[in-house]
Structure formats: C-alpha cells, structure tokens
Amino acid sequence: MNALNSVAQGRPLTGENCRFSLSPQGLLTVALTDGSYSGRAYLSLAFPFQLTEEYVALQNEDKEEIGMIRRLSDLREEDRDLVRDALKIKYFTPKIYKILTLTERFGTTRWAVETDKGKMNFVVKDTYKSLIRVSADRLFVCDIDGCRYEIESLKALDRRSYSKIELYV
Amino acid sequence: MRKIPEAIRDKFLEKGIKIESALTVFKTDSTNDRVPCDAYSVVTEEGIATLFCLMALRKRRSAFFARRKAPEPVLEVLDFSFTPLDKIRSIVCEELITGIRLVARCDGEDRVLLYATNHCSKALFSFCDDFAAYRETGAYPEQKEEKVSRCPRCGKPYPDPDRAYCPRCNRSVGLMFKLMPFLKRYWLQIFFVLLTVLITAGMDVLTPYLSGKVLYDEVLTPAGTLYGKVLFLVAVVAGANLVASLAEVINALVVAKVSAFVSYDLKKTIFSAFERLSYGFFTSRHTGKLLTQINTDAETLYTFFCDGLPYFLTNGLQLVGVAVVMFITQPLLSLVIFLPLPLVFLGYFFAMRYLKRLHAENYNISSRFTSIISDVLGGMRVVKAFSREKEEVKRFEGVARSISASNVQIAVASRTIMPLLNLWVRLTAYVIWGVGGYLVIRGAANAGGGISFGTLMLFISYLSLIYGPMNFFADFFADFASSLNALQRLFEIVETEPDVKDKENPVDPGIIRGKVEFDHVSFSYVPGKKTIKSISFTVDAGETLGIVGHTGAGKSTLANLLTRLYEVESGAIRIDGIDLRDLSLKALRDNVAIVSQETYLFRGSLMDNIRYARPDATADEVIAASRAAGCHEFILSFPDGYDTMVGYDKKLLSGGEMQRISIARAILKDPAILILDEATSAMDTRTERQIQAALTEITRNRTTISIAHRLSTLRDANHLIVLENGEKVEEGTQEELLAKENGVYAVLYRLQMEAMKNIGIEEN
Numbered sequence: 001m002n003a004l005n006s007v008a009q010g011r012p013l014t015g016e017n018c019r020f021s022l023s024p025q026g027l028l029t030v031a032l033t034d035g036s037y038s039g040r041a042y043l044s045l046a047f048p049f050q051l052t053e054e055y056v057a058l059q060n061e062d063k064e065e066i067g068m069i070r071r072l073s074d075l076r077e078e079d080r081d082l083v084r085d086a087l088k089i090k091y092f093t094p095k096i097y098k099i100l101t102l103t104e105r106f107g108t109t110r111w112a113v114e115t116d117k118g119k120m121n122f123v124v125k126d127t128y129k130s131l132i133r134v135s136a137d138r139l140f141v142c143d144i145d146g147c148r149y150e151i152e153s154l155k156a157l158d159r160r161s162y163s164k165i166e167l168y169v
Numbered sequence: 170m171r172k173i174p175e176a177i178r179d180k181f182l183e184k185g186i187k188i189e190s191a192l193t194v195f196k197t198d199s200t201n202d203r204v205p206c207d208a209y210s211v212v213t214e215e216g217i218a219t220l221f222c223l224m225a226l227r228k229r230r231s232a233f234f235a236r237r238k239a240p241e242p243v244l245e246v247l248d249f250s251f252t253p254l255d256k257i258r259s260i261v262c263e264e265l266i267t268g269i270r271l272v273a274r275c276d277g278e279d280r281v282l283l284y285a286t287n288h289c290s291k292a293l294f295s296f297c298d299d300f301a302a303y304r305e306t307g308a309y310p311e312q313k314e315e316k317v318s319r320c321p322r323c324g325k326p327y328p329d330p331d332r333a334y335c336p337r338c339n340r341s342v343g344l345m346f347k348l349m350p351f352l353k354r355y356w357l358q359i360f361f362v363l364l365t366v367l368i369t370a371g372m373d374v375l376t377p378y379l380s381g382k383v384l385y386d387e388v389l390t391p392a393g394t395l396y397g398k399v400l401f402l403v404a405v406v407a408g409a410n411l412v413a414s415l416a417e418v419i420n421a422l423v424v425a426k427v428s429a430f431v432s433y434d435l436k437k438t439i440f441s442a443f444e445r446l447s448y449g450f451f452t453s454r455h456t457g458k459l460l461t462q463i464n465t466d467a468e469t470l471y472t473f474f475c476d477g478l479p480y481f482l483t484n485g486l487q488l489v490g491v492a493v494v495m496f497i498t499q500p501l502l503s504l505v506i507f508l509p510l511p512l513v514f515l516g517y518f519f520a521m522r523y524l525k526r527l528h529a530e531n532y533n534i535s536s537r538f539t540s541i542i543s544d545v546l547g548g549m550r551v552v553k554a555f556s557r558e559k560e561e562v563k564r565f566e567g568v569a570r571s572i573s574a575s576n577v578q579i580a581v582a583s584r585t586i587m588p589l590l591n592l593w594v595r596l597t598a599y600v601i602w603g604v605g606g607y608l609v610i611r612g613a614a615n616a617g618g619g620i621s622f623g624t625l626m627l628f629i630s631y632l633s634l635i636y637g638p639m640n641f642f643a644d645f646f647a648d649f650a651s652s653l654n655a656l657q658r659l660f661e662i663v664e665t666e667p668d669v670k671d672k673e674n675p676v677d678p679g680i681i682r683g684k685v686e687f688d689h690v691s692f693s694y695v696p697g698k699k700t701i702k703s704i705s706f707t708v709d710a711g712e713t714l715g716i717v718g719h720t721g722a723g724k725s726t727l728a729n730l731l732t733r734l735y736e737v738e739s740g741a742i743r744i745d746g747i748d749l750r751d752l753s754l755k756a757l758r759d760n761v762a763i764v765s766q767e768t769y770l771f772r773g774s775l776m777d778n779i780r781y782a783r784p785d786a787t788a789d790e791v792i793a794a795s796r797a798a799g800c801h802e803f804i805l806s807f808p809d810g811y812d813t814m815v816g817y818d819k820k821l822l823s824g825g826e827m828q829r830i831s832i833a834r835a836i837l838k839d840p841a842i843l844i845l846d847e848a849t850s851a852m853d854t855r856t857e858r859q860i861q862a863a864l865t866e867i868t869r870n871r872t873t874i875s876i877a878h879r880l881s882t883l884r885d886a887n888h889l890i891v892l893e894n895g896e897k898v899e900e901g902t903q904e905e906l907l908a909k910e911n912g913v914y915a916v917l918y919r920l921q922m923e924a925m926k927n928i929g930i931e932e933n
Contacts, residue, residue, distance in 0.1 A: 023278050023279065024278065025278060025281060026281065027272075027278075027279050027281065040279060042263075048266070089265065089270075090265045090266060091265075092203050092265065092266065093267050094203070094267070117202075117203055117204045117205065118205050120205055128533060145286070145288045145290065146287045147268070147287045147288065148266060149267075167526065167530065
C-alpha cells in the first residue's frame, strides 16, 4: 500500500489550502492558497449513492482534477456549507414518494409520480435494467433522457405505490 | 420558429420584448428551484429573456359547456429574468446529474441563465452551438427543423428518442390490420380454416343435442317421433362425429401450413429490413435485445395463430351456439347455468394473472442466475487469478436459493389455486343437477315449468362445453397481448426508417478514381459532445493519408463517416467531387474497403471468408491475395489448408492472423479507396514489418487512409494529419511534422522511437 500511496497520491484539499466563495451570481468558486488555481469550482462525488459528504473531487472546467476533499469536515465551517449547497444543486434528484400510475407497454413503462418537487411524468425503457438498486430499500429510476428519480425508501411507500413497482424491484 | 401561446406572447410584450424580432425562442421545463414548469426563453439582439410560468388548462365549470368550448388556459407567472446580450461572450451547458445548467460566460464572471431537466438537453446543446456561430459570424443560424421526439398523435415522448416510433399509437387493432398483407396470399386457405371451424363448432353443438335430448325424448320415449330407431340415431351421431373430426383434421393441417408460411414470410421481411437499416440502428443501446427476440417472436406468433386463434374461434362459436340452443329450449335453467359464468371467468382470469406474475419474477431471477454463471465462466481466468472462487460460489448460492424459493411459490400457488377453481366449477354443476332434477320431476308430474329428462341430459353435456374452455379463455387475452407485443416488435423493425439512405436519384459514376475530400465535417454520436469538429483535408487519388491520434481522438469515426455508416452532421465529404449523400450507396460500398481493428470471421471455410466481398473470385486470385496479405503460409500450415473451417472456434487463429485474413479480404475486393483502421495493431512489431511490404505494394496507386496510433505503420504515408479531441491539430508530411520542435507528432514520434529502442535492446 505504501508504494501505491507514493505513486497515486492526489492532492488532498482541506481548510488549510483552499477557500471557497460564491460569485455574485451564486456560483461556487474556489481559490487555492498557493495560488495554483482560482476560478469556478466543479465538484464530483466519487461515491454519489453512499458517501455524499466524502471523497469530493474538485475539478476545473475541463474536468481535470485539482484535488480531492476527503471529508467535508476537513474544510472550514463556512466553506462546508457552500460546498454542500453546490453538491445539492449538482446532484439534485427528485424524490418519489407516491406512484400515481405505472403502465407497461412493450417493455417501456410510463410513470406518473408525485415527488418533492411536484407531479412528474416520465418514460423508462427496459425498466428492470433502468433501476439502480442502491440497497434493499433505496433505489434510483433512470428515464430515457437520463434523468434520475430517487425512491428513498421502498418500505415508506404506500401499499398501492409499492404494488406497482413490486415486479421490477 | 417555435410556436408560442398567445398569453405568453402578451406577457413578453408587457416586458417590452417583441417575439417577432427574436433570433430564436426555446422552451424548457423547470424553474431554477427545479420545480416542473413551462419556461420560455426569447433571444433578441438585446438580451435573453426567460419567463417561468405555469400553464394549466382549467376546465370550465359547467360540464355542459366544457364539451363545447375549449378549456380556458390559465397562466401563472412565477419568475422572469433578463440577461443583456452584449455582456455574454459565450453560452455553455453544464451537465448536472438530473439536468442541465445553462450558463452565460460574461466578462469576468459566469451567470446562470436557467436550469432544465435532461429532456431539454438536445435543444439546449444545439442552442449553445447556434449561439457560438452567431457570436462568430454575426448571423444567427437558420433554425433547423426540430427533430420530433414526441409522437404527434399522443404527444408522449418516443421510447427511443432516435427512432420515431410510438408503440402506444400502434395499438392492437391497427397491428392486426398490418398483418393483412401477409395473410392475403393465403385467402383460400384462410377461407377453409374458417369453414372448418364453423363445421366443427356446429357439430360439437349438435352431437349432445342428438345424444341427449333426441335420444331420451324422441327415441327412447314411447311417445317420441323416432321411437325405437336407435340404430338410425347412432348412425347420425357417428356421422356427425366423423364430419367434425374430418373438419378438425383439415383445419389443423391448413392452419399449420399457413402459419408456418406466414411466420417464414415475417422472418424474411425482417431480415431484408436489416439489410436496409443503417449501422446506427444496430449499435444503438437496445437493439441487441430486439434482435435476439425476433426468433422467439416469430415463434410466439406461430403458436398464437396455429393454436390459440383457431381454438378461440371454435370455442367462441360453440359457446354462442350452445347459448342459443339452451335459451330456446329452457330459458330458466339456462339462466342458472350462465349466471355463475362471469364469476368463474374472473376467477380463472385473476388466478392466471397471479401465476403469470410469479412466472415473471421467476424469469427475472433465472436470467440473473444465468448471467452470473456466464459471468463466472467467461471470467474464470480472473476469478482464479484473484482466488475469488469462494465469493463467487456464495454469490451463486444466494441467487440459486431465491430461484428455488420462487419455484416453491409457483408450485404451491398453481397446485392450490387451480384445484380450488375446478372444485368451484364442479359445485356449479351439482347445483344445476339439483335444480334440473327437481324440474324433471315437476315435468314428470306435469306441473308447470317442468322439463324433460332429455333436456336435463342435454344441459349437463353442454356444461362441459361452456365451462371447459373457461380457463383457456382467461388465458387467451394474455396470449393475445403477448402476440401483440411480438407483432409490435416485428413491425418496429420493419417500419423503422433508415437514417442513411439513397436519395431519390443517386449518382453512380461507374469508375471511381478515389479523390477524397473532407470539407468542414462535424459529427457527434451524442448530442452536445462533438466527436469530430469541423475537419477538412484532401487526399488525391492514389495517395496515402495517415491519421494519427490518441485513443478516442475520433480516428475511427472518420472511417465510419467515409463509409457512410453514419451521416455527417454538418459539412460534406466528397469522393471525386461528388457529395457522399448524392453518391449511390452501392457505388460507395463497392469502391471502399475497410480493414478495421475488429475483424469478424463468418462461419465457413477460410476460402469463403477471404472471398466474402467477391464470391466469384477464383482460387488463384484468393491465393494471390493471401500471399499479398501475408497469410498464405500459415493457412497452408493448417491440415485443411484453405478449407479450414473457422468461426466456430476462434482459438484457431490469433488476432494477428485474423487481421491478415481481413486484409486479404480487402485486397481481393480491389477497391479504389482502402481504409486501414488500425489494421496492424494486433500484430507485434516484427510481424507488422513483414506485412508492411505487402501493404506498401497494395496501397501503391490506390487512395489509402491509414489510421494508426503506432507511427511506424505510417512511414509511407504521403501526408499526415494529427487529431486531438476530434480536432485537426497538425497537418503535413512526416518531415514537416518532425521539424516542429514541440509538435504533437514530433513528441509522439520521439516517445515511440525510445520504446522501439528498448524492445530492440531486449531482443538482442
């Protein structure tokens, strides 16, 4: 492991070496204290389903990695909330809490759901394969355009909603 | 330009924005808080204005008027934003996980214009492109016709955005009608089928009438009209049976023949559709599944038309016949018989549905099971190498256990539900016996409403005709639905319009000299991600062009575009000055051969594989081509020589050998334009040198486009271009490129030369 550490050590980002701020237009920017980068901050989670506060990669506009925030708690407190908000915007996924209708025809399903952002309709092709099962209880639905919808807890769904997707989970 | 509702137009006018003078207008679907809404953006010379609003169609209060008047649109404005255009340098789409952020790059800072879901990504990406063109040229590009991604009939998006096919609107009845042309040829046979079905059904209704009602009431009763004529009745019944059986046999024979022919016709139509369809159709995500299903689908249709439909027709007709006879004979008892029928039907229907559901679950688990097995077997080397056997066994066990659990569930369900339903049917029969027996006794006592013994016997024998096929009927609708699915998929393939097709009067120039021009060619596989960005170059007839670049730089895409497997997005490719889109596909493909990174050998002999493009080539020609490609010797080393069968066991040939076979194949075709797409990449450097001489020989006086990441392959090219991320970054002869101190090519060349030296040292 030691050998691995020496060849593949990314640049750890902590409260010591980076400062985040919001532009007047509300976009996240970052400045490294050594002056090697300053500008828009593009964030990517390495494990977006499970670890939403850890392994946050900071990238530049060309998607090249500048460094990695191992844990959000490594950052200064005021930066932490800025990063958290930016992640929330990037990883925004409507949360389904009720399935109104789900009809299958020829392998594609049409969904009408109620989410935390209101009613939505979408189409899923190849339904069984388009569900990302994160755990026995939590899953993501991926529609034909690549939009994701989260079902935070299958158990928390009402019985009618659950019976509609039972076949696919 | 997109049509904008009147109400929205007015709102923009209130803000001082005239839509008439807009450069473009587009619609998105989300507020900046990501709540679904209708957002209209108007781009004018002054700026970009976006109106976020909720459009709802409120029904008029009175239901009576609602039907006559169109619903009243209600507009609720949520937000409005305006960004002056003079500040904006460019506009980019930033991809989020479930959406897109449209960002304006202004001097000094970035501004968020709007958020939208991925549904709008195509439109937004093309807006960004158009805006970039506007900034560059000062003129806003003409609006391309919007590619319809929604079904014009139902307004719902197509399941596959690249394929304008709406399964929803291709509904049951229409589908069946589409089958008509296939059936028309067999009208005589179909007439026979219907006739025999009618006869069988008639006889089946008649026989119980004879052996029940007539036997007891007319033949065995002294007062009957046919008293004592037992032999006569037996003869008539036997005759009726004979006729019914004959009709049944004829029916089965004709049906079997017709459905086999129809399913053959269908398969043929589909396979000829394959030939017509573009390459993109086959590489698109879900097609693999579609294709493997075709055979099963044809089979499903065969069973449906051969077994299901005739059986349904016979039993349906029988049911009607029986009902008519019964209600004429004894309406009251008939009512008793028919009343529980819907309940029994529903019972079977739900039972079948439940079982189907269990079977579907079982199927899902089984397919997971098989995929684990094929996973492990295919990756056995890796499994062993990392000694993961135990974990794989565990994974296997888990799924195996859920399969057995599901099997138990199915067995328990089917063995309890079905007997219970059958018991129910029998109970109904006992009730009828009871009621009927009571009525017979009343009849014997000459009390009102009584029936004869023969009538009771008739009704009892009709019972099985009525209740017997109920479980079949309950299942029939599911069968019907699944054959509709099958039909649907078949027609989806038959009716898909190819993206690449000949225009109406394609040019066929006869002899092609082989001058190739790329004129500002752009192309993208996925919207927004340009694989090829405005590339131009010219290759004169007989010259060799080398294309260099990293993996993923777009080299192979250039080859795909030149062979017109895909259509260019903008710009043009010309061969001998003729636009590829005007050239007939046949002329193009006859004159262009490609040797690619992936070689495919079809099942058959090596001989057949080499002369795949020219089946009439003589043995001499095949051997000559093999010599030129450097595969003659190793072919001779096989015991069966050129007759060696390949395609079954790939281990017979190494990657390099397969590639040499495909080079021989291309040589034999003798095309005006030869594309070598990493043709020698699977060979080691020494083998490559060996056949390099052969390749030089072949490419002389032939337009050759040679794609390689190994630069030694390109030493004979007249001209080189270097690609990076879909852009042409350098161009020139090898000397010119090497002369550039820090040029991409020069750096690559030095790196590879060093690597070669290392190999050389090792070899010594």
